[in-house]
Amino acid sequence: MEKIAVRIKEREKLYEVLIGNSISASIAEFVRKRHKNRKIAIVTDNNLKKLCQKTILDALKPLKPLLISISTGESSKSREMKEKIEDKLLEKRYGRDTAIIAFGGGVIGDLTGFVASTFDRGIPLIHVPTTLLAMVDSSIGGKTAVNTKHGKNLIGTTYQPDAVFVDLDFLDTLPNGEFINGMAEIIKIAATSDKALFEFVEKNNRKILNRDKAALIHVIKRAIELKKDVVEKDEKESGLRQILNLGHTFGHALENYHNYKKKHGHCISIGLAIESKIANLIGKLSNNEAKRIEALLNKFNLPVTVEKNVNIDKIMEIMKIDKKARSKKPRFVILEKIGKIKSEKNNFSFEVHENIVRKAVELYRK
Numbered sequence: 153m154e155k156i157a158v159r160i161k162e163r164e165k166l167y168e169v170l171i172g173n174s175i176s177a178s179i180a181e182f183v184r185k186r187h188k189n190r191k192i193a194i195v196t197d198n199n200l201k202k203l204c205q206k207t208i209l210d211a212l213k214p215l216k217p218l219l220i221s222i223s224t225g226e227s228s229k230s231r232e233m234k235e236k237i238e239d240k241l242l243e244k245r246y247g248r249d250t251a252i253i254a255f256g257g258g259v260i261g262d263l264t265g266f267v268a269s270t271f272d273r274g275i276p277l278i279h280v281p282t283t284l285l286a287m288v289d290s291s292i293g294g295k296t297a298v299n300t301k302h303g304k305n306l307i308g309t310t311y312q313p314d315a316v317f318v319d320l321d322f323l324d325t326l327p328n329g330e331f332i333n334g335m336a337e338i339i340k341i342a343a344t345s346d347k348a349l350f351e352f353v354e355k356n357n358r359k360i361l362n363r364d365k366a367a368l369i370h371v372i373k374r375a376i377e378l379k380k381d382v383v384e385k386d387e388k389e390s391g392l393r394q395i396l397n398l399g400h401t402f403g404h405a406l407e408n409y410h411n412y413k414k415k416h417g418h419c420i421s422i423g424l425a426i427e428s429k430i431a432n433l434i435g436k437l438s439n440n441e442a443k444r445i446e447a448l449l450n451k452f453n454l455p456v457t458v459e460k461n462v463n464i465d466k467i468m469e470i471m472k473i474d475k476k477a478r479s480k481k482p483r484f485v486i487l488e489k490i491g492k493i494k495s496e497k498n499n500f501s502f503e504v505h506e507n508i509v510r511k512a513v514e515l516y517r518k
Contacts, residue, residue, distance in 0.1 A: 153170055153171065153172035153175060153178065154170070154171040154172060154369070154373055155168050155169070155170055155171075156168065156169040156171070156373070156376055156377060156380055157169075158292070158312075158380050158383065158384065159384055160294070160312055160383070160384065160387050165312045167312060167313055167314055167315050167316070168315055168316075169292065169315075169316040169318060169376055169380070170315065170316070170317050170318065171318040171320070171369070171372065171373055171376070172318075172319065172320065173319065173320050173321050173365075174319065174321055175317055175319045175321075176207040176208050176210075176211045176319065177211055178317065179208050179211060179212075179253075179278070179280060179317050180208065180211035180212050182278070182315055182317075183212060183215065183251065183253075183278070184215070186251075186276075186314065186315075187251040187276060189249065190249050190250055190251045190276070191217075191218070191246050191249055191250045191251075192212060192215050192216075192217040192218070192250070192251055192252075192253065193217060193218045193219075193220060193241060193246060193250055193251075193252045193253070194208065194209065194212075194217050194218070194219050194220065194252075194253045194255055195220045195221075195222065195237060195252065195253070195254055195255065195256075195260060195263070195264040195267070196219070196220075196221050196222075196255040196256050196260060197221060197222055197223065197224040197225075197228070197256050197257075197259070197260055198221050198222070198223060198224050199224045200224075200255060200256050200260075200282060201219070201221045203282070203322075203325075204219065204221075204255045205219070207319075208253065208255060208280060217253075218240075218241075218244055218246065220237055220240050220241075222236070222237070222260075222263075225259065225412075226259055226299065226407075226412035226413070226416075227412065228259055228263065229259045229262060229263050229297075229298050229299050229412075230298050230299060230300075231298050231300070231307065233263060233298075234263060234266055234267055234298055237263070237264070237267050238267060238271060241267075241271065247272055248272040248273075248275065250271070250272075250275045250276075251275060251276040251277075251278065251314070252264060252267065252268045252271075252275055252276070252277055252278070253277075253278045253279075253280060254268075254277065254278070254279050254280065254281075254291075255280045255282065256280075256281070256282050256283075256286070257281065257282060257283040257285060257286045257290075257330075258283070258285055258286045258289070258290035258416065260286075261279055261281060261286050261290045261291050262290055262295070262296050262297050262298070262305070262308070263296075263298060264277070265277055265279075265294070265295075265296030265309075265311055265313070266296035266297060266298060266308050266309060266311075268296075268311060269296055269309040269311035270309065274311070276313075276314045277311065277313040277314060278313060278314055278315050278316075278317070279291040279313050279315070279316040279317070280316075280317050280319070281316070281317075281318060281322075282319075282322040282326075283322075283326060283330050283333070283334060284323060284326065284330070284331055284333070284334025284335070284338075284372070285330070285333050285334035285336075285337055285416065285417055286334075287318045287334070287372055287376075288334060288337055288338055288341070288372055288375040288376060288379070289334075289337040289375075289379070291313070291316045291318075292316065292376055292379045292380060292383065293379060293380075293382075293383040293387075293393075293396075294310045294311050294312040294313070294383070294387065295308065295310060296308045296309050296310070296311050297309075299408075299412060302473060303404070303408055303470065303473050303474070304404045304407055304408055304412070305404070306473070310387060310388055312387075318372065318376070320365065320368060320369065320372070323363060323368065324363070329415070331363070332361075332417065332452045332453055332454060333415050333416065333417030333418065334417060335353075335360070335417070335452045335454065336399075336416075336417035336418070336420040336421040336424065336449070336452075336454055337375070337417065337420065338353065338371055338372075338375045339353060339421075339424065339445070339448055339449060339452075339454075340396075340398050340399055340420065340424055341375050341378045341379060341396070342375070342378075342490075342491075343398065343424070343428075343445055343487060343490055343491070344395045344396070344398050344485070344487070344491075344493050345378045345381075345382070345395070345491060345493075346374065346378055346491055347489075347490050347491030347492075348491075349371065349374050349375070349378070350448070350490050350491065352370065352371065352374075353371060353448065354444075354448055354451075357448070357451045357452065360452075361452065379396065382395065382396060390498070391498035391499070391500060392498075392500060394485060394499075394500035394501045395485055395493045395500050397485050397501065398423075398424065398427060398485040398487065398493070399420045399421070399422075399423035399424035399426075399427050399485075400420060400423060400485075401423065401427065401471055401474050401482050401483065401484050401485075401501075402422070402423040402426050402427060402467070402471065402509075402513075403416075403419040403420040403421075403422060403423030403424075404419070404423075404474060405467045405470040405471045405474065406419040406422060406423065406458070406462075406467065407419045408470050409462065409463075409466060409467055409470060417454065418454065418455050421449050421454035421455055421456060422455055422456055422457065422458060422516070424445060424449060424456075425445065425446050425449060425456035425457075425516055426458075426512050426513055426516050427484055427485065427486075427487075427512075428441075428442045428445045428446070428487055429442055429512040429515055429516065430484055430486070430504055430508060430509060430512045431484075431486045431487040431488070431494075433508050433511060433512055434486070434504065434508060436486050436487065436488050436494055437486075437487045437488060437489065438489070441487070441489055441490050444490065445487075445490070456516060457516050457517065457518045458513060458516055458517050458518070459517075459518055460517055460518050464510065464513055467513075468482075468506065468509070468510075481503050482503075482504075482509075483501040483502055483503050483504075484501060484502060484503075484504050484509075485500060485501050486501075486502055486504075
């Protein structure tokens with residue numbers, strides 16, 4: 153089993169990301185050692201309930217964990233659902249002596265993390281991500297949040313877990329659409345931070361699509377290492393952590409526009425294509441490298457175009473309330489080349505003239 157240590161120096165927090173196959177027993181052992189005197193609650197969704205019962209629920213049976221299963225999908229990532237989970241814990245007399253496990257994808261991780269960060273002013277959190285997207289992105293770094301009608305992830309906290317268990321067995325049964333959904337985030341972090349990883353994914357795309365274990369372990373481990381390096385240096389997104397938002401200014405606005413019914417990875421993929429074109433149009437990223445990013449997204453059957461009927465004026469308005477926006481002006485992470493982001497002092501996102509943004513979008517309209 154591979155182990156990656158994450159050290160958050162500002163608050164002297166240290167936790168491990170454990171990567172391997174069939175590691176449910178390791179989760180149970182960790183909980184018994186670290187939280188033997190605590191009540192255990194597990195939050196999952198209705199689609200994963202049976203898988204959860206067969207794996208970690210059975211492994212933790214002697215501890216009599218409380219299983220809370222919620223509706224599947226992005227609509228559950230809400231203030232209302234957070235309140236329902238909290239009420240269930242309170243009804244069952246769970247208090248500060250509780251540890252909570254998030255078993256699922258990004259929605260479960262973000263929502264459960266938010267609950268953990270505020271319930272009785274903070275209780276231990278363990279992530280067990282079951283999707284590729286959650287394994288390489290949402291379970292790493294401590295971001296928690298819910299969505300609102302005004303935008304994605306606008307209400308939340310930064311709260312680091314006690315541990316993250318990445319069990320590659322869960323990828324064996326992951327639907328192909330969900331698998332390629334996670335590849336958007338791997339391509340993103342490779343484009344921002346590691347040319348060698350980008351080239352590995354280019355050369356080994358067929359192996360990755362066929363879920364070759366050796367190729368998967370390599371890209372997942374490297375993507376986690378890259379995100380961990382960023383998070384250790386900038387936990388609260390005051391500077392360097394902004395680079396993780398490449399493709400997200402447009403991508404998050406597109407998700408909001410579609411009422412979160414469009415897959416996160418698909419929206420980020422479209423955002424990556426458009427924001428790479430923005431960097432190209434302002435003279436920072438070469439045309440060849442912008443095309444390489446688009447080509448790699450295409451190799452994984454990830455979308456890069458915006459439907460003609462999408463109201464771009466509305467998208468532009470939504471981007472004005474993006475977390476990086478200042479004075480109602482959206483800001484973008486700008487690629488200079490694959491593996492390198494534009495930066496000035498401690499600033500990693502920049503205002504771009506609206507005409508440039510609109511031109512980039514029009515070039516990717518169906």
